[in-house]
Amino acid sequence: xxxxxxxxxxxxxxxxxxxxxxxxxxxxxxxxxxxxxxxxxxxxxxxxxxxxxxxxxxxxxxxxxxxxxxxxxxxxxxxxxxxxxxxxxxxxxxxxxxxxxxxxxxxxxxxxxxx
Amino acid sequence: xxxxxxxxxxxxxxxxxxxxxxxxxxxxxxxxxxxxxxxxxxxxxxxxxxxxxxxxxxxxxxxxxxxxxxxxxxxxxxxxxxxxxxxxxxxxxxxxxxxxxxxxxxxxxxxxx
Numbered sequence: 001x002x003x004x005x006x007x008x009x010x011x012x013x014x015x016x017x018x019x020x021x022x023x024x025x026x027x028x029x030x031x032x033x034x035x036x037x038x039x040x041x042x043x044x045x046x047x048x049x050x051x052x053x054x055x056x057x058x059x060x061x062x063x064x065x066x067x068x069x070x071x072x073x074x075x076x077x078x079x080x081x082x083x084x085x086x087x088x089x090x091x092x093x094x095x096x097x098x099x100x101x102x103x104x105x106x107x108x109x110x111x112x113x114x115x
Numbered sequence: 116x117x118x119x120x121x122x123x124x125x126x127x128x129x130x131x132x133x134x135x136x137x138x139x140x141x142x143x144x145x146x147x148x149x150x151x152x153x154x155x156x157x158x159x160x161x162x163x164x165x166x167x168x169x170x171x172x173x174x175x176x177x178x179x180x181x182x183x184x185x186x187x188x189x190x191x192x193x194x195x196x197x198x199x200x201x202x203x204x205x206x207x208x209x210x211x212x213x214x215x216x217x218x219x220x221x222x223x224x225x226x227x228x
Contacts (some may be wrong), residue, residue: 026166032214043119043206044158045217087129093214100170101214103148 011108019077021109023090024111026071028078032093032101035075037086038108047075076110085113117221121207128210133195136223140188140209143152148217149182149192150206158206164190165213194225202227 012020025033031052034046050057050064050073056066063076073090087108093101128134135169140147145166150158161180162210163171165185179198194201204224206212208217 009191034216036219041221043208043221046216046218088218091157100163101162102160102171103217105159107155108157 012112013080015113016114017080019090021074023106026075027094029108030092030094033073034091036089039086080113082113082115097115119207119209121220121223125224129228130199132194135191135193136205138207144209145212146210148208153205159165179204197227199227
């Protein structure tokens with residue numbers, strides 16, 4: 001079935017480096033994508049989103065890139081900090097058989113930032 | 116702005132018992148979601164409400180799970196009877212409307228003995 005997947009299950013970086021977390025999706029009908037950060041014992045925290053009519057979107061220290069040709073999504077974190085250590089999920093929104101969108105999450109990437 | 120509130124934070128029950136979870140979404144959010152997150156996996160949608168109506172419950176095990184959002188605000192999710200494989204974190208999320216960012220509560224961690 002259609003699914004969202006991640007290339008790397010774990011990523012370790014040094015404090016101050018830039019981090020790139022990748023995500024592959026297979027549903028060409030997906031029209032909306034979201035990145036979430038999840039810390040231990042907490043719910044997913046919204047980071048940034050992008051719609052399918054865009055290729056790039058920037059937030060504070062984060063940038064999301066969408067390549068629809070190869071069905072690839074990435075999250076770039078600039079000047080990574082120890083507080084960025086968490087599990088990062090990409091999620092795609094497609095029609096769930098109704099007129100409403102349905103969010104499907106990938107497996108997640110564990111980001112560890114070393115001081 | 117207050118976030119999504121969920122209770123209880125933890126629950127331990129024996130298999131075949133019943134359990135209920137409660138969610139209070141962000142004020143003004145029309146869309147409410149319940150997700151199940153098994154350890155090491157991403158959240159999986161169980162049910163989606165638009166105001167007080169169900170718009171997607173295709174992945175809800177209806178023989179044992181039920182959910183309601185009677186007044187279009189708070190919601191409850193119930194499991195009866197519980198099975199060992201129901202051990203997971205149950206997350207509630209809300210959004211202003213469909214295809215807008217979903218904001219999550221911290222979930223209820225359910226352990227089945």
